Amino acid sequence: MKLCRTLVAIATLALPLVGHAQAQRLRVPFTLDTLPNGLTLIVHEDHSVPIVTTNVWYHVGSGDEKPGRTGFAHLFEHLMFMGSDHAQYPQFDRLLEAAGADNNGSTTEDRTNYYEAGPSSALELMIWLEADRMGWLLGGMDKPKVDLQRDVVKNERRQSYENQPYGMVGDITPVLMYPAGHPYSWPVIGSMADLSAASVDDVKDFFRRYYAPNNATIVIAGDVDVATVRALVRKYFGEIPRGPAIERPTPAPFVVRDTVVTLEDRVQLPRLYLNWHTVRSMDNDAPALQVASYILSGSRTSRLTQALVYNAELATNVQTYNDGKRLDGDFNIIATARPGNALDTLQTIIEAELAKLITDGPSARELEQARNAVEASFLRGIQTVGGKADQLNAYYYETGNPDGFQNDLDQLRAVTAADVQRVVRTYLQGPRVTISVVPQGKTTLAATRRKVIP
Amino acid sequence: MRIRTLFLSTVAPSLLMAQQAAFDRNIVPKLPASARLVLPTVTQSRLANGVPVQLVTQTEVPLVQVTLTIDGGSRLDQVSPGRASFTTRMLLEGAGSRDANALQSELAFLGANLSANASWDSFIISLNVPKRSLGAALDLMADLVQRPTFKSADVRRQRDLRAAAILQRRDQAGAVASLAFNSIVFPKAHPYHAPGDGDSATTAKLDSASVRAFYQTAFVPDRAKFVVAGDITDAEVQTALGSRFGNWISSGTGVTMPTVTARAVANAGNRVFLIDKPGAAQSVLAIGGPGVARSSPDYAALVVMNTLLGASFSSRLNTNLRETKGYTYGASSRFNWLPTPGAFQIGTQVRTDVTDSSLIEVFKELRAIRDAPASAVEIARSKAYVALSIPGDFETVGQIAAQLVDVNQFGMPLSSVSDFIARVNAVTAADVQRVARKYLPLNRATIVVVGDLLKIRPGIEALKLGPVTTLDAATVAK
Numbered sequence: 001m002k003l004c005r006t007l008v009a010i011a012t013l014a015l016p017l018v019g020h021a022q023a024q025r026l027r028v029p030f031t032l033d034t035l036p037n038g039l040t041l042i043v044h045e046d047h048s049v050p051i052v053t054t055n056v057w058y059h060v061g062s063g064d065e066k067p068g069r070t071g072f073a074h075l076f077e078h079l080m081f082m083g084s085d086h087a088q089y090p091q092f093d094r095l096l097e098a099a100g101a102d103n104n105g106s107t108t109e110d111r112t113n114y115y116e117a118g119p120s121s122a123l124e125l126m127i128w129l130e131a132d133r134m135g136w137l138l139g140g141m142d143k144p145k146v147d148l149q150r151d152v153v154k155n156e157r158r159q160s161y162e163n164q165p166y167g168m169v170g171d172i173t174p175v176l177m178y179p180a181g182h183p184y185s186w187p188v189i190g191s192m193a194d195l196s197a198a199s200v201d202d203v204k205d206f207f208r209r210y211y212a213p214n215n216a217t218i219v220i221a222g223d224v225d226v227a228t229v230r231a232l233v234r235k236y237f238g239e240i241p242r243g244p245a246i247e248r249p250t251p252a253p254f255v256v257r258d259t260v261v262t263l264e265d266r267v268q269l270p271r272l273y274l275n276w277h278t279v280r281s282m283d284n285d286a287p288a289l290q291v292a293s294y295i296l297s298g299s300r301t302s303r304l305t306q307a308l309v310y311n312a313e314l315a316t317n318v319q320t321y322n323d324g325k326r327l328d329g330d331f332n333i334i335a336t337a338r339p340g341n342a343l344d345t346l347q348t349i350i351e352a353e354l355a356k357l358i359t360d361g362p363s364a365r366e367l368e369q370a371r372n373a374v375e376a377s378f379l380r381g382i383q384t385v386g387g388k389a390d391q392l393n394a395y396y397y398e399t400g401n402p403d404g405f406q407n408d409l410d411q412l413r414a415v416t417a418a419d420v421q422r423v424v425r426t427y428l429q430g431p432r433v434t435i436s437v438v439p440q441g442k443t444t445l446a447a448t449r450r451k452v453i454p
Numbered sequence: 455m456r457i458r459t460l461f462l463s464t465v466a467p468s469l470l471m472a473q474q475a476a477f478d479r480n481i482v483p484k485l486p487a488s489a490r491l492v493l494p495t496v497t498q499s500r501l502a503n504g505v506p507v508q509l510v511t512q513t514e515v516p517l518v519q520v521t522l523t524i525d526g527g528s529r530l531d532q533v534s535p536g537r538a539s540f541t542t543r544m545l546l547e548g549a550g551s552r553d554a555n556a557l558q559s560e561l562a563f564l565g566a567n568l569s570a571n572a573s574w575d576s577f578i579i580s581l582n583v584p585k586r587s588l589g590a591a592l593d594l595m596a597d598l599v600q601r602p603t604f605k606s607a608d609v610r611r612q613r614d615l616r617a618a619a620i621l622q623r624r625d626q627a628g629a630v631a632s633l634a635f636n637s638i639v640f641p642k643a644h645p646y647h648a649p650g651d652g653d654s655a656t657t658a659k660l661d662s663a664s665v666r667a668f669y670q671t672a673f674v675p676d677r678a679k680f681v682v683a684g685d686i687t688d689a690e691v692q693t694a695l696g697s698r699f700g701n702w703i704s705s706g707t708g709v710t711m712p713t714v715t716a717r718a719v720a721n722a723g724n725r726v727f728l729i730d731k732p733g734a735a736q737s738v739l740a741i742g743g744p745g746v747a748r749s750s751p752d753y754a755a756l757v758v759m760n761t762l763l764g765a766s767f768s769s770r771l772n773t774n775l776r777e778t779k780g781y782t783y784g785a786s787s788r789f790n791w792l793p794t795p796g797a798f799q800i801g802t803q804v805r806t807d808v809t810d811s812s813l814i815e816v817f818k819e820l821r822a823i824r825d826a827p828a829s830a831v832e833i834a835r836s837k838a839y840v841a842l843s844i845p846g847d848f849e850t851v852g853q854i855a856a857q858l859v860d861v862n863q864f865g866m867p868l869s870s871v872s873d874f875i876a877r878v879n880a881v882t883a884a885d886v887q888r889v890a891r892k893y894l895p896l897n898r899a900t901i902v903v904v905g906d907l908l909k910i911r912p913g914i915e916a917l918k919l920g921p922v923t924t925l926d927a928a929t930v931a932k
Contacts, residue, residue: 006767006784048514050489051846086479090777093767098835099485100842103767119842124483132479151780155736159783159803162735165625223489235477266733268621300558310611316618338618369563376565383515383850 003074003156003188005081005105026406028388031226032396035234037242038214042392042402043229044221046385052222053117054126055389056134057397059217060210061110062190063183063249063327071153071190072198074107076206078149080114081105085136087129089145099125109184110326111397117386120223124232127220131236134216137207143200150195157189165267166437176261176433177275177330179254184328212243217396221389251327258431262446265437269316270445272343273435274333274350278427281324282398287411288419289322289331289427294370295362295420296320296333296353301369303353304333312349314341326398331427343436343447358425361417374412491845491875494854496868497688502700507680508862509691510854518588518684519851520695521859522579522599525677527572529645529712529794530668534659536652538672539572540616541665545579546570547608550597554608557594566591570598574646575793575863577673582852585685588694596698602669606662613660620654623931627731627738627904628803634727634902634930635740639797644716646796653932674704677711679862683854714794718744721898724920729927730907737809737905741816742799743895748791748864754877755885756789756893761836762886763787763823763894764800768835770819771800779815781808793863798895806906810913813901817919820899823890827883841878844871 030044062073083089096103101118116126161167171187178185218237220229256277279285296304297320308315318335335346362370382388382405395404436446494510501507528538546568547554561568566583568591579599583591623629633649640647680699682691720743746756764771764787775785781804790796804812828836848854861870901919903910904927915922 049845049849051849087482090768090773091482094835095482097766097768097839100488100838102843117846119488119845121486121488121842125485128479128483136479148777148780152776152783155776155781155803155805156783158735158805163627163803165622236479266731267625269618299562301555301562306555309615313611313614316615316622338614339621365563369559372565373562376567385849 002106002108003160005078026409028382028392028403028405030392030402032402033230035213035238037238037240038212039233039237039240040217040396041230041233042217042219042396043224043226044219044385044388044392045224045226046221046388047223050120050223051118051385052120052123052126052220052224053115053386053389054123054130055113055115055219055221055386055393056130057217057393058112058211059110059215059246059248059397060112061108062186062188063109064210065183065186065190067181068194069190069198069202070186070194071188072194072202072206073112074188074190075149075153075195075198076203077105077107077112077114078153079141079145079203080133080137082145082149083140084132085139087132088140092129092133095125095129096122101126107188108325109188113390113393115386115389123220123224123229127232127236130218131240134211134213134237135240137211138204141200141203146198146200146203150198153189154192154195157192157195161189166265166271168263168265169273169435169437172261172263173273173275173433173435176259176435177277182251182254183249184325209244210246213237213240214242215246217393219389219392219402221385221392256431258434258449260434260447260449262436262438262443264440264443267437267439269336269339270341270343270436270438270442271334271336272346272350272447273433273437274347275433275435276331276428276430278322278329278331278423279324280327280329283324283329284411285419285423285426286322286324286329287408288415288423289324289329290374291367291370291412291415292357292420292424293320293322293331294374295357295366298370298373303357304335304350307349307353308335308346314338314345314349337445342445343438347434347447354424354428358421358429361421364417367415367417367420371412371415375409488842489845491872493868493871494683494848496858499688499692501680501692501696503675503702505675505678505680505699505702507682507691507695508858509686509688510683510858511685511687512683512851512854513685515851516585516685517851518583518585518682518686519855520581520583520592520595521681521855522595523679523681523859523862524577524673525575525711526672527576528574528648528650529714530672531645531648531652532712534652534664534668535648535656536616536650537656537660537664537668538577539650540612540652540657540660541668541672542570542572542577543616544604544609544612544665545598545602547612548603548605549594550601552594552597553603557598561591561594564591566594568595568598572650574650578859580855588686592694592698596702599673599699600702604662604666604669609660609662609665613657616651617654617657620651620657620931624927627734627736630729630731630927630931631738631740631801631902631904634729634904634925635742635799635900636797637930638725638727638900638902639718639743641716641719644718645712645714645794646792655932670704675699675702676704678702681855681858681862683851683858718795718797719900720744721895721900724897724899724901726901726903726914726919726922728907728911728914728922728924729902729904729930730924731904731927732906732908734904734906735806736803737806737812737903737910738801738803739809739812739816740799740801740902741813741899742787742797743899745789745791745796745798746893747795748793752885752889752892754874755881755889757840758833758836758878758881759823759886759889760787760789761840762828762832763819763890766836766839770823771802771816774815774819775802775804775812779808779811781805781812781815785816798893806909809903809905809910810917813903813914813917813919817896820894820896824887824894824896827887830883833881833883833886837878837881841875844875
């Protein structure tokens, strides 16, 4: 789950591919160094177009929130645009626009990022602005600012959840997947009541604890030179003091329960959601789960798509994905029924297809297509400096090495048919959360869970 | 993906010391001059059958983007809304000797991304592929464009899927608002009146014979054009496209392109259209009217004016409705620049209990931008935001091709992008005020609101914006 400060138009990206047969080594050259205050700086030069992007990750997300303050990390992200001592509101956006640059931020369970993207002439302005809000945010922070962004975030919640068909699934899934108190047991957007409760003091505490250079990494990528970037980053960030050491939550192991829930919504077609716990993002089984997902729903000929949409013609659409996070992961199957069809029928076919994949495994051709396509979709995200910058930050966060690109590809290439069989058997057969969304009054269309595998 | 050698650098200590000297953080860093936009060179040629080819060679990434556009699109639908886009979608459902599964699994295996879409004005077949798979992928693309099969069973299956998708439009307040807005602003005879994907009734009528007949008249080489960008030379393009598309001839008699005589509806006064969504937490607003022709001499001034009004985060609409009032997550405005003038439209989703207040603020902004010249700072910011962000639109081969396709549909060369920057830089506050007065539909707007009418109707009626009509969501999204 990722929430953005402003709505991001979904662009159709062209597809690059470093292919299976003559794959070249993929490298995104970078330099990495750490300032005395703990700020990590990663620079990637790419002079092909005169543009630059800065991308700051703070290692804090909704999983770090206190009880009664769900949604706070994301609300705080909004407050980062409300002015700082030397760049008072609304200068942040206005100065960047006047330089031809865009900016945005986003919050997940695990991290919060902020980025600027524009002509390379805006480099120093971007660094000055990011440094000012890292070092000097609280001077002008007051209740009206918090109240205003609280309203904006509540509107965001209405737009993405309450007023969105099937939107409330995102609100209840975390609660059903995790025991109370687990960092992932509430949605990133938070509850209306908790958003109402957030105070200026909460903002100050959160900033002092988490928004320190030693809890942040900044990637600067594009038509720049390393020496200039390093000098500018030292100039503007150098004097920001190191913050306290941060302890992130380490939840106790929990027993996964099988849960079946039905929601009625103002929708035309019933939709089935199946969710299983899987593995953390950096687990060795993550690539096999990604390949399994492609084999199930990634193309016209994938197994669930064929079975549900084209053979039985019971569904309009089926999607699957594995989402690995810092503490845990989850695998999702989402299938929408065609008019008049009950979700039990879809569920039966899904279970049969999973069983078949465990027994027979994917064919060599299926596996090769999956690996090619997963690789392609992975590369699609990094053909721009903006995409590369965020990925450099992600790899550094996860592994301590920013250039994890080739390693990711190698891991994908190494996935075998037996791996796919094994991860489907291991992760997609046990207790799960089953959610049916049905048109109002049509609860008879909901899925029932017949047997629970211990 | 750019592959470069690792650049290791050691920062000279003296430079660091100099940079760390005391400075005043209150001083906004000065922007150095921006790099001048260097547009890629376009090589023009023709295939043996006369189909034009435009090429931008960009060797940085071993990727090739091939975009085939054919004039036509949904405006050819006339009495059969949805047929053009459905026919285009059906190209992927089997061509040459391959059925849909064979075709699509082969494309995926090659790492190719191939899409086929119809806009209101053209058919767009887009291929993005690693250079070494280009030949194999073009074989498939050539089949798809010249030898689609349109088997009855495949048509029936896709028709059922489309019928379900059309049904689902009713769930989306935004989709309902936009369907209503277009059907009101563009009169019945206008090519943009009906949705490109049709409605339930027109979808039910689609069959293999009508799809094939439409294909034969619409997918013709004499209205086709290739745009190629990527790691490929002109000679390679001639061979690759020439062997596969150079002998492409019309399979039927090309339909005459309809002349568009209908004009978007300019209201005599405001008109309000309400659509009920019981229990909605927000109301969706769509407010606007006829747009402007892309060829208008006021184009650059309109882009700057609209940036200032609603096409940037700091724009007046977003600043007012989101950042000052907290009514919404975002408010924006746009001119839809299309070959036939599109619409001007303001869009936002607001909390149910401030629906009327939001309408007041929207009209306040429409008045303000007409009544007084914008400040020099606001004008300069909007101009810079438009002009300086353009290099970022040329980063990938897909983007480069998209830029060419965009100027092509208006019959303009790529150099018009540079001319546009010069025109933007010349826009004055007086120009902005003048085009706001001339084109913004104050007092003659079409206002569509989708929300919980039980709660919002009294407030909206009390504003006395204009005559109020209630529409039914199931009819609008029929």
